Amino acid sequence: MFERDQHASDGPMTSTLLRTQESMLRELDSRVEFAMRPDLASLVHWKQNNTAPVHRWYRYREGFSPKLIDVLGLGDRILDPFAGSGSVMVGAAERGLSSAGIDVNPLATFVAGVKLAPLSREQIAMVGAHIELIQSGRFATEEWPIPALNIAHKLFEPTIMTAMMQLRRTIEDHVDDDAVHRYLLLAWISSLESVGSYFKEGNGIKYRNMKRAPISYVRRPEGEWQRARFGDDQRAFAVQTYTRRLQDMLEDEGRIDRGAWSPQRIETGNAAEVLPNLHGEMDSILFSPPYANRFDYFEALKVELWFGGFVSTYEELRKLRKSSMRSHLASDLTQPSASLEELSGLIALMDESSYAMRTRVPGLLAGYFDDMRKVLEQCRRLLARGGRVFVVVGNSAYAGVIVPSDALIAEIGRRVGFSNVRVSVVRPLAVAPQQRLRLDGLSQYMRESVVELW
Ligand SMILES: C[S@@+](CC[C@H](N)C(=O)[O-])C[C@H]1O[C@@H](n2cnc3c(N)ncnc32)[C@H](O)[C@@H]1O
Known part of the structure; x- marks a missing residue:
């Protein structure tokens, strides 16, 4: 709030x-x-x-x-x-x-839906196999298309964008099981902000190259903030963020009793x-x-909405905004x-x-x-x-x-x-x-x- x-x-x-x-x-x-x-x-x-x-x-x-x-x-x-x-x-x-x-x-109901859907033992094994595939570096070299969001290229370092879009291509092209696909997609979507050059603040997003100072924001030296945030290997950072997210999700499967849900x-x-x-x-x-x-939730969540594929045009986004409660x-x-x-x-x-x-x-x-x-x-x-x-x-x-x-x-x-x-x-x-x-x-x-x- x-x-x-x-x-x-x-x-x-x-x-x-x-x-x-x-x-x-x-x-x-x-x-x-x-x-x-x-x-x-x-x-x-x-x-x-x-x-x-x-x-x-x-x-x-x-x-x-x-x-x-x-x-x-x-x-x-x-x-x-x-x-x-x-x-x-x-x-x-x-x-x-x-x-x-x-x-x-639709992003919110997608998240809720994945959290609520139990995976079978076979599906959990498929997620495990996917993690191994990614960790061994054998994932798609082709990239998933970048969405038509006008700030898309400012949101990620080029190396990170490439890695994330290759991961996405792997999810889209190599996973047939619908529930497993949604599970992986959630992990991918929830990695975006961590690997991004932006973060959510107030009613929108801010860029990581700007630092809050007493009066306004100041620009951080180029190269320096990226190293501080992503380390020296940006590609590895993106891949690890995504696989770690999936590992956490699998770990939770072991911590809860899905059978009683x-x-x-x-x-x-x-x-x-x-x-x-x-x-x-x-x-x-x-x-x-x-x-x-x-406060407009669609503004703060726009990166996930576009990159997750929940909207693909500005008109679709406008319609969603129009159908929300009259609070913004x-x-x-x-x-x-x-x-x-x-x-x-x-x-x-x-x-x-x-x-x-x-x-x-x-x-x-x-x-x-x-x-x-x-x-x-x-x-x-x-x-x-x-x-x-x-x-x-x-x-x-x-x-x-x-x-x-x-x-x-x-x-x-x-x-x-x-x-x-x-x-x-x-x-x-x-x-x-x-x-x-x-x-x-x-x-x-x-x-x-x-x-x-x-
Ligand atoms: C304060 S949040 C609720 C968060 C929720 N209690 C949770 O634990 O995640 C308000 C929610 O209302 C949703 N919302 C806005 N307008 C709506 C509408 N007309 N109908 C249904 N949901 C709406 C927003 O998308 C947002 O997810």
């Missing part, structure tokens, strides 16, 4: 407006039961998954810990309509529970469109939607949205001349909570008697105004028919320095929470 990168050019907020905002936020909060749950803070983040078997196969920064299943007592049938890399689903499988998951990003169901699509087609009753619905912070500016902001009075009141306090107001943030926010309403309506329909919905969400701030997503989601929940709502505050969120002055006295409303509805 990420804090907002509030824009520095937004102007000051008068004390009258601040007081009005404070009374609105206080009033919204007064409608909800609040609890403090700092014990959940480490579970709504990825960190614990870094070393956990299977979860570690692909680092999905926005993922949360499957331990939430135990701590929140989710029951036997779980739904995650924003499943990401499937942390909850893998957690459900490990515990012998059943789950269904949806995510709009229960099958799970994962679907690619927009939750608001897929949920109406789901039937059956869920004991719990747990999800973390994108936060209303303009490349989503479909032309769709109509039902209005939410409390939100409109807060938007009215935003500085008209601010960057946020000029960049269609009001439409984005209206769309975000309208999407959330559609999802919550479906959640209510799908919930078994006595079941609960848990929404992990962070608040955001624009143009000197805090958008209390947790309290607003609780309010929407009540309107779609939930009788009980509770907001458990997990941790405070940092406010960017330029907003800190403007939000004087309101920073306690910047928080990450679990909204519980039943």
